[in-house]
Amino acid sequence: MFLRTLYLAKGNRVSTWQAPQRLSRTYLVTGASSGIGLAVVKQLCAQGHRVIGTGRRSRTSLPVDYPDIEYHAVDLTEAAAIERFIDDQIDGLDRAILCAGAGFYRTIEEERASEVEHIVSINFTAQIRLAHALYGKLAARHGRLGLVGSVAHKGADAMPVYAATKAALDGFGRALALEWQDRVAVRVLHPGPTRTGMAERAGRPTDWLTKLMLPPQTVADMVVDGLEADRGYRQTLSYGRYLTRLPLRAVR
Template structure:
């Protein structure tokens, strides 16, 4: 009989996060987080999925919200924590506002760090795995300097944690390629014809689940891997 794992997914009310929760919910106990108020996300999420509001623009508040949700639902351990939430703003050099830069760093980096430290004892108890979701854009994306910087910093944070937590908690860094989410529109950026090369959210979620199950870090999940079939491994978290 398959074991039901306890899995946390942040940024789970849209895009890749929502697609991933929908894949996991039938086989595992899932706690999803997002910015949307309670009541609305439950219409999107599969039945049985727990939801808590955790606005990552306030790192300490978000970490406390997740800790309270774990306590409220009597979760004393976590098998997997997938920190997927992120935000981006499109702007050329010198055009980003201080508020946009601060929110990008708060959501993508500072809350990731705060959550990692909050979740460590839960993951350690299960011998679990922390997976951070970065982006291929970390290697330089025009008009997304702060976003790229936040993902590069997350990559280095994951590398440090792998050493600090070795033998206690596995740490993984995944860098998805362009995906058909609403992120570009929300960021105020039109990708134009390149959108045709974007991967569907459900397919990216399948690639992510396979990569999480297989372990190893860092990993890039791109359309080249998808169309070659190399990442469609049939691996599900179990």
């Protein structure tokens, strides 16, 4: 808490006022074990919020310096696992940021049926199930839901299935924003290329474009801010937005 002293122009009277503290909220972050999700967790912890995180990895397999949050390993491809987790572990909720995602860098003829099903399940079906299960808790506090998509929703060469799931997520977010208005604010946040290692894991060759990717912590900062902004349901988080946040001398 900050105290600021005001000296009055006349006499020796002194008065003080207290700057308001940042409101502490309860956040759910999926995909919290790595990438943008982990960066969002770190950002929220630094701001003093209570964070509940989920990921595919077990708690014991996380790095020793992983943030001290309420972390749970949850298989988001299982509807029963999602409902059980939300019923058992979430008592109240102000914000949910759904970051979990997967993808492969392959043309459509190279995709395998099992992988297509997995990508659709993680990137889209799980988001519908989560939104359905979280609505009551978010509405009770007039909360906000952030769906983390990708600029690939406009189409991405050699990642057609991934791009399709992100386009579907964008449409789902638009529908929810209309349906839930005045109860739960919905934002679809589309990051540009981000240095999370996902591109390499997806099979994309390392090239000059990889070096231009934004760092996860920068994207996380824009995700957290974007969730609170009133700029419409869809926001693109990429270099243009990033550069406007830098001091002028840093971009010259």
